[in-house]
Amino acid sequence: MWAEIVENLSHKDNHNRAIAAQVLCNLAKSDPKNRIQKDFDALLAVTKDERFVTARHCLQALWKVGAAGKKQQKILVEGLERRFKECVAEKNSTLIRYDISQSLRNLYDTVKDEKIKEKALQLIETEEDLKYRKKYATLWKSK
Numbered sequence: 001m002w003a004e005i006v007e008n009l010s011h012k013d014n015h016n017r018a019i020a021a022q023v024l025c026n027l028a029k030s031d032p033k034n035r036i037q038k039d040f041d042a043l044l045a046v047t048k049d050e051r052f053v054t055a056r057h058c059l060q061a062l063w064k065v066g067a068a069g070k071k072q073q074k075i076l077v078e079g080l081e082r083r084f085k086e087c088v089a090e091k092n093s094t095l096i097r098y099d100i101s102q103s104l105r106n107l108y109d110t111v112k113d114e115k116i117k118e119k120a121l122q123l124i125e126t127e128e129d130l131k132y133r134k135k136y137a138t139l140w141k142s143k
Contacts (some may be wrong), residue, residue, distance in 0.1 A: 002027070002035055002039075005020050005023055005024055005027070006020070006024070006039045006042055008020035009021060009038065009042050009046055010042070011025070011041060012056055012110040014049065014050075014051040014052070014053070014054040015054075017046055017051075017054050018046075018053070018057040018058065019126035020046075020053075020056040021043055021046045021057065021061065022045055022057060022058070022060035022061045023064075024036065024039070024065075025043070025058075025062055025063075025064040026064055027063070028064055028065040028067075028068040028124075029064065029067065029068045030070075031068065034071065034072075036065055036068065036072055037071060037072070037075060038088055040065065040075050040076075040079060041079075043058065043062070043065070044062075045081045046058040047059050047062070047083055047096070050093055052091075052095075054078060055096070056095065057099065058097065059099040059103060060102070061097055062076060062079075062080065062103050063076070063103040063104070063106040063110070066107040066111070066116075067107060067110045067111060071108070072088065072110065073107070073113070073116075074108070077104070077107075077115075077116060077119055080100045080103060080104060081098070081119065081123060083100060084096075084097055084100045084123045084126075085123075085126070088105035093107060094129075094132050094135075097123075097127065097132070097136060098132075098135065098136060098139075100123070101120055101123070101124060101136040101139050101140075102125075102139055104116055104117075104119065105120065105139045105140060117140065120139075120140065121137075121140060124136045124137055
């Protein structure tokens, strides 16, 4: 089934793409063959989907990949960092950056790795618009 789900990441129907992305994110924790590492770039590509709602569904589930283990955590954080930086010219960049910040917070809350928090705060500091920098930072206020 794994290959079929990965194939659906590029399905013509955006609902299928969104579902495939969310299912893969959820399956990462039960992936003894570490296939997610090979297919992560295809998953990350869905965060650039032509249908923004599909991209957001993927972005909001991505943190689960990092919760699956250290290797997955590394590729996730690197991928989200790359996405945070490159989305600046996109139409919905502030929502993308918010979702990335939220994903990093969800991952941090799950694995309690201070490096994730540090990376998220570093990324937030790169936001030039003070209003959005403050908005992203609210995710990191003590809970």
